[in-house]
Amino acid sequence: MIILFTDFGPGGPYLGQIRAVLHREAPGLAVIDLVSDSPPFDPAAGAYLLAALMPQLAEDAVILAVVDPGVGGPRAPVMVRADKRWLVGPDNGLMAIAARYCATAQWWDITWRSERTSATFHGRDLFAPVAARLARGAAPPGTLRRDGRHAGRDWPRDRPAVIYIDPYGNAMTGLRSAAMAEGRPVVAAGRTVPQARTFADVPPGQAIWYENSIGLVEIAVNRGRADRDLGLAIGTPVEIAAADDEAS
Amino acid sequence: MIILFTDFGPGGPYLGQIRAVLHREAPGLAVIDLVSDSPPFDPAAGAYLLAALMPQLAEDAVILAVVDPGVGGPRAPVMVRADKRWLVGPDNGLMAIAARYCATAQWWDITWRSERTSATFHGRDLFAPVAARLARGAAPPGTLRRDGRHAGRDWPRDRPAVIYIDPYGNAMTGLRSAAMAEGRPVVAAGRTVPQARTFADVPPGQAIWYENSIGLVEIAVNRGRADRDLGLAIGTPVEIAAADDEAS
Amino acid sequence: MIILFTDFGPGGPYLGQIRAVLHREAPGLAVIDLVSDSPPFDPAAGAYLLAALMPQLAEDAVILAVVDPGVGGPRAPVMVRADKRWLVGPDNGLMAIAARYCATAQWWDITWRSERTSATFHGRDLFAPVAARLARGAAPPGTLRRDGRHAGRDWPRDRPAVIYIDPYGNAMTGLRSAAMAEGRPVVAAGRTVPQARTFADVPPGQAIWYENSIGLVEIAVNRGRADRDLGLAIGTPVEIAAADDEAS
Numbered sequence: 001m002i003i004l005f006t007d008f009g010p011g012g013p014y015l016g017q018i019r020a021v022l023h024r025e026a027p028g029l030a031v032i033d034l035v036s037d038s039p040p041f042d043p044a045a046g047a048y049l050l051a052a053l054m055p056q057l058a059e060d061a062v063i064l065a066v067v068d069p070g071v072g073g074p075r076a077p078v079m080v081r082a083d084k085r086w087l088v089g090p091d092n093g094l095m096a097i098a099a100r101y102c103a104t105a106q107w108w109d110i111t112w113r114s115e116r117t118s119a120t121f122h123g124r125d126l127f128a129p130v131a132a133r134l135a136r137g138a139a140p141p142g143t144l145r146r147d148g149r150h151a152g153r154d155w156p157r158d159r160p161a162v163i164y165i166d167p168y169g170n171a172m173t174g175l176r177s178a179a180m181a182e183g184r185p186v187v188a189a190g191r192t193v194p195q196a197r198t199f200a201d202v203p204p205g206q207a208i209w210y211e212n213s214i215g216l217v218e219i220a221v222n223r224g225r226a227d228r229d230l231g232l233a234i235g236t237p238v239e240i241a242a243a244d245d246e247a248s
Numbered sequence: 249m250i251i252l253f254t255d256f257g258p259g260g261p262y263l264g265q266i267r268a269v270l271h272r273e274a275p276g277l278a279v280i281d282l283v284s285d286s287p288p289f290d291p292a293a294g295a296y297l298l299a300a301l302m303p304q305l306a307e308d309a310v311i312l313a314v315v316d317p318g319v320g321g322p323r324a325p326v327m328v329r330a331d332k333r334w335l336v337g338p339d340n341g342l343m344a345i346a347a348r349y350c351a352t353a354q355w356w357d358i359t360w361r362s363e364r365t366s367a368t369f370h371g372r373d374l375f376a377p378v379a380a381r382l383a384r385g386a387a388p389p390g391t392l393r394r395d396g397r398h399a400g401r402d403w404p405r406d407r408p409a410v411i412y413i414d415p416y417g418n419a420m421t422g423l424r425s426a427a428m429a430e431g432r433p434v435v436a437a438g439r440t441v442p443q444a445r446t447f448a449d450v451p452p453g454q455a456i457w458y459e460n461s462i463g464l465v466e467i468a469v470n471r472g473r474a475d476r477d478l479g480l481a482i483g484t485p486v487e488i489a490a491a492d493d494e495a496s
Numbered sequence: 497m498i499i500l501f502t503d504f505g506p507g508g509p510y511l512g513q514i515r516a517v518l519h520r521e522a523p524g525l526a527v528i529d530l531v532s533d534s535p536p537f538d539p540a541a542g543a544y545l546l547a548a549l550m551p552q553l554a555e556d557a558v559i560l561a562v563v564d565p566g567v568g569g570p571r572a573p574v575m576v577r578a579d580k581r582w583l584v585g586p587d588n589g590l591m592a593i594a595a596r597y598c599a600t601a602q603w604w605d606i607t608w609r610s611e612r613t614s615a616t617f618h619g620r621d622l623f624a625p626v627a628a629r630l631a632r633g634a635a636p637p638g639t640l641r642r643d644g645r646h647a648g649r650d651w652p653r654d655r656p657a658v659i660y661i662d663p664y665g666n667a668m669t670g671l672r673s674a675a676m677a678e679g680r681p682v683v684a685a686g687r688t689v690p691q692a693r694t695f696a697d698v699p700p701g702q703a704i705w706y707e708n709s710i711g712l713v714e715i716a717v718n719r720g721r722a723d724r725d726l727g728l729a730i731g732t733p734v735e736i737a738a739a740d741d742e743a744s
């Protein structure tokens with residue numbers, strides 16, 4: 001199975017071209033479009049979203065992860081053997097947090113190149129063909145990085161900021177609920193936001209945070225839009241409230 | 249075949265996670281994404297859109313219908329045996345009009361629960377696994393409601409309001425054309441809008457209504473956007489014009 | 497394989513209904529959604545995007561191409577045998593440039609009609625069933641146009657205008673890079689924009705054009721949005737700079 005995690009948007013020509021390549025290179029294989037609206041130009045935000053989604057992906061999945069503002073520049077194309085899964089994409093941090101979740105993670109440089117690789121669409125010309133090969137069980141077309149160096153290796157395990165706005169205006173953060181904030185309010189855009197189990201537990205219009213379905217701190221306004229109502233955007237800092245904030 | 253009718257949006261992580269569950273629980277089965285932009289938070293609007301789409305769906309389809317602002321609250325998870333189809337989703341009215349279309353409709357409480365059901369994503373944790381079971385031909389994991397009570401049972405058969413704005417800005421209403429308005433103008437946002445067969449029949453810029461391809465009254469502006477040009481939004485009332493309006 | 501090129505939007509009910517028809521009429525056949533956000537109401541813009549995508553599509557693909565603002569009016573439904581591919585859609589110019597790319601292109605009138613064809617959704621009622629037949633290898637349900645006349649036959653081979661805005665705000669034009677502008681600046685919205693190999697070659701905030709991954713002149717702002725930053729929209733004229741512009 002090949003799983004797509006990208007910022008290509010669901011309707012445009014990029015995802016369609018990738019699907020056409022995968023169909024040609026690995027016909028009959030299941031391809032699942034997991035996320036196509038990861039924040040554009042922002043591998044760091046995507047890294048924490050991808051990591052939170054990893055535990056539920058099939059154990060032998062090949063994950064094509066492409067948020068690649070530096071395409072055509074010096075960043076390297078890589079493959080990561082993360083337990084029994086493969087991650088394929090640019091070495092810009094996007095896969096760093098997901099790899100860190102795993103018991104074992106080996107980083108490989110992709111050395112294969114197609115006859116004609118465009119300067120701006122490595123997703124189609126490089127990453128998709130490599131993902132198809134790996135999904136067919138072929139040997140990884142590259143070389144193991146003995147030192148394991150990669151972009152994002154110094155990023156923190158949690159990211160105290162908004163990483164994704166969903167279609168309802170709910171704001172996911174890069175904070176894991178269990179590890180970081182259970183029972184504590186969070187502070188975002190100057191507001192102290194208490195925890196609740198779900199939006200259905202509070203009156204319409206009230207802001208809360210809860211542990212979302214992938215284990216992250218998520219801020220919502222019941223039947224409202226947290227992004228608009230609270231002024232949240234990708235990158236807005238979200239902090240755990242200090243003890244005296246809880247009393248206020 | 250499993251058909252998805254949701255407000256999850258086409259690009260985000262919700263639909264992707266549901267597809268991953270369906271692939272795991274019912275591998276090889278066709279999954280068709282019928283609607284992923286039903287108006288959010290609004291099961292009533294979605295109910296009339298789903299009902300209008302029902303007649304063309306395969307007779308043995310399992311329809312996963314999720315517009316679920318009350319997820320995690322007291323609303324029950326249900327299955328409906330509607331002729332030979334199954335509908336699976338929240339008991340909040342979303343499936344009520346579609347079920348009423350059918351010769352027979354039996355309402356079942358879903359009693360099965362997964363080991364870990366999140367508070368905010370029953371689509372993934374509850375409805376998708378149940379839909380996969382039903383699509384595989386397994387017995388319904390629940391109990392029949394002898395009295396057939398369900399949310400939305402007192403909703404009218406037609407809804408005199410805008411229920412959906414399409415990508416062109418056309419406004420679908422919950423009024424069935426044949427039953428309600430054939431040959432009569434409609435009134436929306438203070439404007440009296442005459443009927444035409446299609447937008448191609450009137451000059452660019454003119455507002456009309458026509459019977460759309462799923463039998464509903466739809467308001468459009470030829471080569472314009474009815475939502476913006478006429479000030480229409482989800483929920484805007486749309487009435488059949490009185491006889492004297494026709495003369496004006 | 498059936499490939500979809502439309503302006504239906506990725507989330508709404510139109511694409512879903514077409515997929516349901518294709519699944520019924522050609523079960524098991526691969527269906528790839530190549531583009532679902534071609535500029536609405538604008539067959540001319542879509543024509544140049546489709547043409548640029550053609551070379552990479554499978555040689556025996558059936559392409560369902562629907563951008564159809566005149567649906568229900570006098571424009572004819574057509575099939576084009578373009579080398580070994582079929583194109584199916586409205587005769588409004590949308591397929592004209594793609595057909596001109598090919599060594600051979602035969603234009604056919606579709607004479608088949610379904611029992612009930614709606615006035616506003618020929619994609620579902622006419623083009624999808626015909627595409628399914630052709631993909632199954634059936635004879636074309638229509639008649640060959642001996643004179644080969646079709647809409648768009650007098651359109652130029654390149655279109656000096658913005659034809660598509662991608663999710664990052666990059667503006668594709670209908671100009672082929674190799675044929676038209678290699679090494680020359682372009683002028684758009686009063687700005688002279690120099691060529692670069694890729695956005696990674698210039699500082700953030702700088703506007704450039706480059707040959708995009710489908711061979712077209714594309715205008716971008718590194719880590720910015722060219723549509724917003726430069727004031728570009730579908731139809732904005734884009735000209736090759738005169739020789740003295742290059743010196744400025």
